[in-house]
């Protein structure tokens with residue numbers, strides 16, 4: 001099975017401190033990381049390759065610095081990567097990013113595209129369905145379980161109420177939540193091997209996408225104002241000396257919650 | 259006055275009423291309902307028109323036919339805006355709609371002005387942006403608990419739409435829908451009160467304590483990722499960066515340290531209270547009221563006290 005995994009590099013937005021335990025390998029220099037959910041996508045792709053054979057390609061649309069995340073992704077085990085980078089991409093909205101991803105995917109002929117369910121920076125959760133719409137392939141999103149039986153895919157899709165079982169045939173895109181598996185840690189051998197794996201760099205020109213369709217120029221929405229919210233400050237803090245519960249309820253009562 | 263389409267999924271929820279309230283500021287409100295329409299409720303909150311779409315082509319497949327229905331309607335009635343809920347499905351319909359119409363979209367708005375300017379809380383609620391769709395009409399998903407729903411009576415006209423799902427819309431079949439235990443509690447993202455438990459709760463059985471307090475307060479139950487990963491509580495109740503974003507009137511954190519990824523999902527709550535035995539726990543930096551103590555002592559006492567006051 002020819003599998004393409006979508007990997008996005010995202011800013012580590014203050015998560016660095018708590019990420020340290022898991023990412024101690026390269027923490028000092030990293031202010032950008034692989035979108036966490038995408039690691040579960042990589043793991044799922046590798047598991048399918050191990051069970052059914054095939055090839056795993058990492059696809060990233062992002063600036064030059066994203067190479068670091070691509071190498072990290074490759075160190076987990078994928079065979080190769082495609083990196084779409086172009087200065088004109090700066091400031092792209094989700095619609096434009098999806099168009100570029102779709103153009104790259106058309107050249108890759110994937111049977112199965114696996115992505116994260118959402119990126120932690122934007123939290124938009126839209127790219128997988130945008131791609132399905134652009135490519136005319138099936139979308140099975142929000143997977144907490146994926147079963148592959150030949151060309152037939154079955155996904156347990158997490159919903160607010162519980163879950164849904166959805167099925168489709170390849171070609172398809174599956175997006176995954178962090179409940180689907182436990183991503184492997186890159187081995188030393190994997191890290192060394194990743195350095196030699198092919199990373200193909202493509203420009204917008206290579207994909208036949210015009211610069212006017214992407215970036216700030218082609219953005220379909222615009223931010224008008226930005227302001228920081230004042231940070232929250234802690235209020236009263238009492239130490240429980242036998243009446244902590246009562247004091248808590250007294251506070252809730254003054255705030256009219258009880 | 260141009261119509262404003264409000265897409266309603268899975269029955270009328272609180273966020274639906276919020277969307278109807280917001281939509282009234284932008285035009286004449288039309289609800290698009292998949293399945294049975296609660297005409298009375300939608301009318302009570304100002305829907306002048308209700309479009310319904312139902313049948314196997316809508317129910318039997320994932321999302322895509324719904325997007326086609328909305329897209330066709332948009333082309334026909336040329337609405338001033340399309341509002342959807344910031345739920346998984348709402349965002350997915352919005353995504354497909356944006357591609358079908360080659361249109362911009364804004365997700366997770368907490369407000370929407372008459373001119374289509376949306377307010378969004380970004381970076382885990384630490385900053386606010388105002389943005390606008392610059393290509394096409396505003397397609398905006400609205401986050402639950404953004405505004406207070408206000409009734410405004412109308413008598414809606416109902417029109418049943420024919421569903422013309424394409425072959426491409428029918429690629430993903432829904433073969434089963436399973437509801438997992440939820441009981442009578444309000445939905446997590448819509449609840450006015452959320453009581454969450456963390457690793458400090460210790461095990462799945464002890465989560466009864468969290469549930470008991472939630473029920474006494476009429477709230478929903480949430481959990482930290484550590485609690486979910488340890489198997490204390492199901493994943494769909496996880497609050498935080500990789501879980502749900504909640505913004506209730508009251509958030510109660512029990513045995514939760516307050517890691518940045520947890521805060522990402524709850525720090526826009528109106529009032530936050532916390533019980534933690536570690537006086538240095540970061541959760542106290544954002545709690546309006548904190549109790550430093552053992553939750554196994556503090557919570558049962560609080561529960562008793564609430565019962566006494568009832």
Ligand SMILES: Cc1cc2nc3c(=O)[nH]c(=O)nc-3n(C[C@H](O)[C@H](O)[C@H](O)COP(=O)(O)OP(=O)(O)OC[C@H]3O[C@@H](n4cnc5c(N)ncnc54)[C@H](O)[C@@H]3O)c2cc1C
Pocket residue numbers: 015018019036455456457458459481482483484485496497498499500501502512513514515516517518519520523533534535536539551552553554
């Ligand atoms: C990329 C990424 C995404 C993440 N996404 C999320 C997310 O969406 N949501 C989320 O919650 N976390 C998320 N995390 C994890 C987060 O960093 C923390 O690990 C997690 O929130 C900790 O959960 P906790 O507070 O329950 O556990 P801990 O940090 O272990 O805290 C437990 C607390 O309970 C207190 N305690 C223990 N016993 C008692 C007692 N008897 N009485 C009172 N207090 C007691 C302790 O003092 C401690 O403060 C994410 C992490 C990463 C790296």
Ligand SMILES: Nc1ncnc2c1ncn2[C@@H]1O[C@H](COP(=O)(O)O)[C@@H](O)[C@H]1O
Pocket residue numbers: 006007008009035037038041059060061062097101114115116117118119120122123124125126127128
């Ligand atoms: N620029 C990108 N490059 C590669 N993959 C992406 C990109 N943007 C989004 N994705 C994929 O789409 C998923 C959902 O992203 P989003 O819709 O932005 O929340 C992510 O988890 C990635 O797998």
